[in-house]
Amino acid sequence: MPRFKAIIQYDGTNYAGFQIQKNGRTIQEELEKTLKKLNSGTRVTIHPSGRTDAGVHAVGQVIHFDMLHPRDAEKLRYALDTQTPHDINITSVEEVDEMFHARYMSTEKTYHYRVDRSPTKSPFKRLYTSHYQYDLDLDVMREAAKDIVGTHDFSIFCATGSSVEDKTRTVYEVRIEEQPDHELLFIFRGNGFLYKMVRMLVGTLLKIGGGRLPQDAIQRALESQDKKMTGPTAHPQGLYLMEVKYDKPLD
Amino acid sequence: MPRFKAIIQYDGTNYAGFQIQKNGRTIQEELEKTLKKLNSGTRVTIHPSGRTDAGVHAVGQVIHFDMLHPRDAEKLRYALDTQTPHDINITSVEEVDEMFHARYMSTEKTYHYRVDRSPTKSPFKRLYTSHYQYDLDLDVMREAAKDIVGTHDFSIFCATGSSVEDKTRTVYEVRIEEQPDHELLFIFRGNGFLYKMVRMLVGTLLKIGGGRLPQDAIQRALESQDKKMTGPTAHPQGLYLMEVKYDKPLD
Numbered sequence: 001m002p003r004f005k006a007i008i009q010y011d012g013t014n015y016a017g018f019q020i021q022k023n024g025r026t027i028q029e030e031l032e033k034t035l036k037k038l039n040s041g042t043r044v045t046i047h048p049s050g051r052t053d054a055g056v057h058a059v060g061q062v063i064h065f066d067m068l069h070p071r072d073a074e075k076l077r078y079a080l081d082t083q084t085p086h087d088i089n090i091t092s093v094e095e096v097d098e099m100f101h102a103r104y105m106s107t108e109k110t111y112h113y114r115v116d117r118s119p120t121k122s123p124f125k126r127l128y129t130s131h132y133q134y135d136l137d138l139d140v141m142r143e144a145a146k147d148i149v150g151t152h153d154f155s156i157f158c159a160t161g162s163s164v165e166d167k168t169r170t171v172y173e174v175r176i177e178e179q180p181d182h183e184l185l186f187i188f189r190g191n192g193f194l195y196k197m198v199r200m201l202v203g204t205l206l207k208i209g210g211g212r213l214p215q216d217a218i219q220r221a222l223e224s225q226d227k228k229m230t231g232p233t234a235h236p237q238g239l240y241l242m243e244v245k246y247d248k249p250l251d
Numbered sequence: 252m253p254r255f256k257a258i259i260q261y262d263g264t265n266y267a268g269f270q271i272q273k274n275g276r277t278i279q280e281e282l283e284k285t286l287k288k289l290n291s292g293t294r295v296t297i298h299p300s301g302r303t304d305a306g307v308h309a310v311g312q313v314i315h316f317d318m319l320h321p322r323d324a325e326k327l328r329y330a331l332d333t334q335t336p337h338d339i340n341i342t343s344v345e346e347v348d349e350m351f352h353a354r355y356m357s358t359e360k361t362y363h364y365r366v367d368r369s370p371t372k373s374p375f376k377r378l379y380t381s382h383y384q385y386d387l388d389l390d391v392m393r394e395a396a397k398d399i400v401g402t403h404d405f406s407i408f409c410a411t412g413s414s415v416e417d418k419t420r421t422v423y424e425v426r427i428e429e430q431p432d433h434e435l436l437f438i439f440r441g442n443g444f445l446y447k448m449v450r451m452l453v454g455t456l457l458k459i460g461g462g463r464l465p466q467d468a469i470q471r472a473l474e475s476q477d478k479k480m481t482g483p484t485a486h487p488q489g490l491y492l493m494e495v496k497y498d499k500p501l502d
Binding site: 009010011081086088121128 | 261262338375377
């Protein structure tokens with residue numbers, strides 16, 4: 001059966017997350033419903049590079065799936081794009097080797113986290129940023145962010161409910177950029193991230209920036225696995241899965 | 252009774268427009284519901300600078316209303332802001348002379364219209380721009396836009412259903428700007444605009460830019476009132492009421 005890799009975007013606002021579940025609409029459900037119609041009524045199972053939570057967005061999520069019959073990739077992209085709801089966009093579809101796996105073979109992921117620092121909460125940003133109106137010391141936050149980079153056991157920054165056993169991850173880069181219109185952009189790049197890890201790191205960095213945790217809180221949290229050295233989990237609506245990389249094409 | 256002027260923002264996505272109506276939630280309804288609670292249970296009627304349609308947004312809509320008792324303006328703003336839904340934002344509240352009228356005394360309005368020209372429709376822009384993927388000749392559109400400026404009888408650019416008798420308006424400026432991320436921004440500034448006038452003008456300019464109407468179509472439409480010289484009404488989600496000006500403060 002031919003295997004396809006697709007890059008997709010979605011506005012996570014109206015979804016209960018990526019993965020199919022009993023209560024609430026999900027991205028997977030919408031995509032599989034459409035793919036089934038395009039696959040002569042036979043069910044198609046979608047495998048994402050990783051799940052995203054309710055309210056979390058994606059600009060470059062990667063999925064793979066198998067179809068019964070060969071298909072022209074661009075025609076498949078167009079059919080999938082036009083037949084899924086407007087808040088899901090199919091950026092590209094390509095046929096790949098049957099050994100390709102969107103989750104197990106990913107080598108790098110980039111997440112963005114947008115914080116709106118306007119004095120009042122904008123109605124246009126409420127679903128796409130997290131609002132934070134207090135003072136922040138960006139220099140202190142940038143110093144603290146350096147402690148995230150490298151290979152660490154990130155168990156303390158993993159929410160309960162994860163079934164992953166090995167909680168060691170390598171973070172290549174953490175950048176904090178000031179953007180126009182009172183926005184702060186956090187950029188995380190690494191070989192993988194644990195359940196809610198980015199949001200817990202952002203929550204901790206904001207608490208450090210506001211002076212309510214010491215500058216070396218992240219280093220101490222990683223060393224001692226002490227929960228008191230971490231901040232709250234930042235809201236889902238600021239988070240974007242931007243890009244997933246694979247070492248080399250297999251096809 | 253003290254009169255208050257307020258500047259408000261709203262994301263029009265989840266509303267059936269500004270004005271109270273039988274079917275569907277409206278901005279006016281939400282604001283009046285909250286104001287009634289803040290006014291000892293007595294109904295407060297809101298007067299906007301003008302109505303906006305379903306899906307249309309506002310960054311600087313102006314309203315006025317009367318309260319039974321004197322109030323601290325900033326405390327009133329805060330109460331109104333926090334007790335209305337997240338997609339409505341109260342930017343400012345000030346007490347004004349009892350002769351002030353948000354609609355009759357406005358002297359200038361600015362509207363923006365955002366067009367997304369990306370090859371594919373972005374899930375993040377679907378509610379905040381109108382998508383247009385075809386080629387456009389911006390020079391021709393900018394020439395055509397000059398025919399809008401000035402004092403004209405704009406009846407041909409007024410949707411049916413308007414009860415306004417005098418359809419003469421003065422447009423001070425029409426600008427078409429290229430923005431980052433494949434966006435086109437239309438800026439309209441005038442002493443007032445008729446029902447759906449901005450959206451009909453944008454629809455006509457796009458049709459001119461696409462070569463499906465002559466460059467002088469607007470001039471001919473205004474002269475002959477010929478409907479064939481106009482384009483379709485552009486979608487509501489690209490439209491923003493940006494600012495309403497009043498000659499001088501009365502208080």
